[in-house]
Amino acid sequence: MILHHRRELVAANLIAILGALVSVPVPLLIPLLVDEVLLHKPATAVGIMNRLFPEAWHGPVLYISAILLLTLSLRFLTLVFNVWQTREFTLISKDVIYRMRRDLLARLERFSMSEYELLGSSTVASHLVTDLDAIDSFVSQTTSKFIVAVLSVLGTALVLLWMHWQLALFILLLNPFVIYLTTRFGQKVKQLKQRENRAYQAFQESLAETLDAIQEIRAANRERHFIGRVIDAARTIRDRSASFTWRSDAANRLSFMTFLFGFDAFRALSMIMVLYSNLTIGEMLAVFAYLWFMMSPVQEILNIQYALHAAKAALGRINQLMDVRLEPRYPHEVNPFADKVTTSIEVEDVCFSYDGETPVLNGVNLQIAAGEKVALVGASGGGKTTLVQILLGLYVPERGRVCYDGVPVERIGLDVVRDNVATVLQQPALFNDTVRANLTLGADIPEDRLWQALEIAQLAEVVRGLEQGLD
Incomplete structure (x- = not known):
């Protein structure tokens, strides 16, 4: 589906590159004036401005005002490019998620009803809404921010290498260690997030089942028992969600603190470099600015692991829907219902089970003449409803066959059978x-x-x- 948006993806990434190009120089501009203007060591920046402006304008006020105007302009352009890039990724993501949802819903048309009933409507709804939203959030927001963050870090690395390669190497070599530590924290949080997701799914399933059967539950005077089960599931959500929330927050704070430790160490080292190398005070302030500038991109890079864990878990659950067995498609060779008021029904040695192991119908044989009225009587759970579902083609027998006027369903087509066989199910829906x-x-x-x-x-x-x- 991503391939449908190759042009938009290229445009979005080009916009991200432009955004990085205009944002990376910003922390460098004003600190350079410390050396060139305040410490009276004019260099490249002052030289360029002297060539651009009349000699009568030359002076500290011009230099500071011009650099300030350039800085504000670059910040505004950064904002424009970032919003533009986010918009492009959002449009791509929304369309991809729409296509996924559309295809899953189209697949739902042919779900094997026996497997669908084992999944439950609440589980399917959760996959189509909550899980797809998690993937949408990852693609539209996290991915776009991650690309900008990586480009910003790369641009910062190049500037630092240009300014003072020894200090830059120290900073760049220590950052992977910081990222490794925070990744370790994230792996612990991943398991807690999985437990929280399972708790939400169990709650949704329990709640949906209870609400669907509320009339039967109340008639049996069993509200307390079933509502109690839902409350237990809600309590599990409370416990697991609380555990995930405070521990993930602690992991985020710990990873941020680790980054701040490195930030302070880099600042101290920069001051030492001023004393014992050719690093100037203005360049030192620029290093400080870049360390602060890198903080947000590095945090975005670190935080992607949490969003990735959630998106991977959601994608795994969605893939369960893709693994659901589909009902067969039979050819429309003969229509035994055409120009007839009624037809005969023959059931020949039909066997069926829901789980593939426990038989619900075992070698059922039945013949009903055209126009004949037949009542199926038996104990609850005896397979009466299951047999009707097989007659409708909602369930496909594991063995045997169903015929209408001697024509097997495999030659009629399930859709033709359903168009011509009427039924009133046990729980009709409005x-x-x-x-x-x-x-x-x-x-x-x-x-x-x-x-x-x-x-x-x-x-x-x-x-x-x-x-x-x-x-």
Whole structure:
């Protein structure tokens, strides 16, 4: 999907490079005036300004004002380029996440219903919303900031090497050690984040199951038990989230403190270099400015590990949806329902299990003549609903076959079967939409047929009494 945005990615990275080019010189400009203006050692900067401005203007006020104006201009351009680059990455990320969500939803059309029911609707919804948002945040924000941070650090390294290569090497060689320490802290936090994510998923699943079955739960007077389970899951979130939050904050503060230790050591070393090398006071102040300038980019580089852990975990959970088995697609060779009021049904040696081990249906054989009325009676859990789901093609039998007028489903097509076999499931769902939308489910059905169905259900008068009727 990223390949669809190659041009935008190139543009975003070019903008990031421009942003780094205009931001890196900023910490160097004003400190250079300390040597060239305050300590009366004119050099490159003063020479350039003397060539650009009339001789009558020459003096400290001009030099300081010109450098200040240049510094403010570069800072403004840095802001423009950074916002522009973030916008480009955000647009790319939003489109990529949309395409992922669209493709996953399209895949949902063909999910094996038995595997879908094992996952649960709340789990699927969590993957499609929360997990994709985590990836979106990583791509649109963390990645763009990381690119700018890396370019800023590289630019700073080049400037420091140009100013005083011995001091620059010391700073650049010690920074990887700081990054290593903070990475170690991040690995500890990663495990806590995984535990917190699992706690949220368990809570969502428990809450969704309880809300879906609230009528049955209340009828059995078992609200206390099931609500108690949800509260236990919420308590687990509290404990694990609290553990992750304060420990991740401690790890961040510890990594920042480690960076500050290095910052102070570098400043002290710079002062020593002024005494025992050719490093000037102005260059020392520039080193101080660059150390402060590097603080934010280095922190962005360090923080990417936490965002990466969250994004990798989210991507792993999304990949679970990609591993869900899809129902087969059968060819439309014969339509036994065409021009007929009803058809016969034959079930031949059908076997089915949800987990691949425990059989729910084992060698079921059944013949129903066209127009015949048959009632399936049996104990709860005996497989009656499962058999109906197989007749509809919602479940695919592991063995055996289902035929309509002697034609197996494999030659009819599951969509044709569902278009012609009507059923009322145990838990019908009502959409938060109009009466018409709930009756048609998006299909194009003449209005007279809708009123006919409402008459049969003895709801026609009720709907006519509504302010907007079917709509």
